[in-house]
Amino acid sequence: MKTFFPKDPGQNRRWLLVDAADKPVGRLAVAIANALRGKDRPTYTPSVDTGAFVVVVNASKAKFSGRKNVQKTYERFSGWRGGHKILPVAVVREKNPERMIEEAVKGMLPGNKLARQMMRRLLVYPGATHPHAAQKPVAL
Secondary structure (H helix, E strand, O other): OOOOOOOOOOOOOOEEEEEOOOOEHHHHHHHHHHHHHOOOOOOOOOOOOOOOEEEEEOHHHOEOOOOHHHHOEEEEEOOOOOOEEEEEHHHHHHHOOHHHHHHHHHHOOOOOHHHHHHHHOEEEOOOOOOOOHHHOOEEO
C-alpha cells in the first residue's frame, strides 16, 4: 500500500462561505482553521497546503461567550517607546471587526510558513456582502 501525497495542492481549491452572525468566535475559528488546513478532507497532509479559501461575512456580529465582551483585550506594539496599545473588544469591534476573527484563526494554526500561506486565503468582511460571488462559495 502506497502513501498518498497530493501532487498539486493548489489545483481546484474549494471556496467556503461562513456567516459569523451570532456565533461564538472561538468555535467559529476552529471550523475555519480546519478548513484552511484541509483537515476536513481525506487528502489532508500536514506538510502540504491542501485547504480551501474561506470567506467570512458578518464579522462585526460575532459573539463572545461568558464575560469576554468586557474582559478580553487586544494588544498591539508599534516598536517605538510608548507604542504599546491595549484595546478592549468594543473598540476593536467598532474600528476593525475583521481582526477578532483573524487573530482567533491565526492562533489555531501552526506557527510556520505554511500557516502564513493559509492566512492569505482567509477573507473576512464586516458586513453581509462580499466580492467573491463569481467563485460560488459553498456554506461551511
